[in-house]
């Protein structure tokens with residue numbers, strides 16, 4: 245009897261292990277300290293296109309910066325976070341209204357997560373029928389969650405009207421979302437809703453405000469280099485020629 249019980253426990257444990265494991269649909273990388281970049285993918289014309297988001301593990305729970313793009317990965321993300329950190333997600337902030345940032349807002353809201361975006365993003369989600377946060381902030385806002393502090397910054401239009409960045413001053417991490425292109429990107433990507441004139445001055449404002457980031461996390465592709473801002477300027481220059 246006892247033996248069978250041990251087998252059941254073992255089976256459950258392996259099951260949890262498998263669910264908690266990152267699969268090729270959800271990749272989680274520790275950036276530094278308690279900061280993680282997670283990536284989900286979407287099939288764009290036969291190619292799996294990656295989308296980066298972040299999460300931060302604080303002693304008052306986990307904060308998500310943007311939600312998975314792949315709508316099958318909302319629960320796996322919560323499971324993976326629980327498995328790795330034995331912590332619940334308490335807060336989620338979306339950095340612009342496109343679905344690679346907002347797709348999971350409704351899901352997380354239903355799981356008791358406090359969901360936030362800027363007022364501009366909140367309104368654009370409504371207008372374009374994207375999932376919407378429950379709460380919004382009207383100005384750049386400093387959030388304090390447990391032992392961490394970070395700020396949102398809106399520098400102007402670029403990839404979209406409403407794109408904001410998030411700055412983690414203690415670790416010099418600039419989470420750029422889709423305003424910032426990866427140094428691996430050969431073009432500006434989806435510019436259907438972009439403001440190509442304003443994008444450059446917007447990036448320059450971000451550079452002035454955060455001149456020496458240690459890490460720069462773009463919305464898509466690799467973040468090995470911290471020169472994403474400069475690379476975005478270069479791409480904008482060649483696009484305007």
Ligand SMILES: [Zn+2]
Pocket residue numbers: 342344422463464
């Ligand atoms: Zn994007």
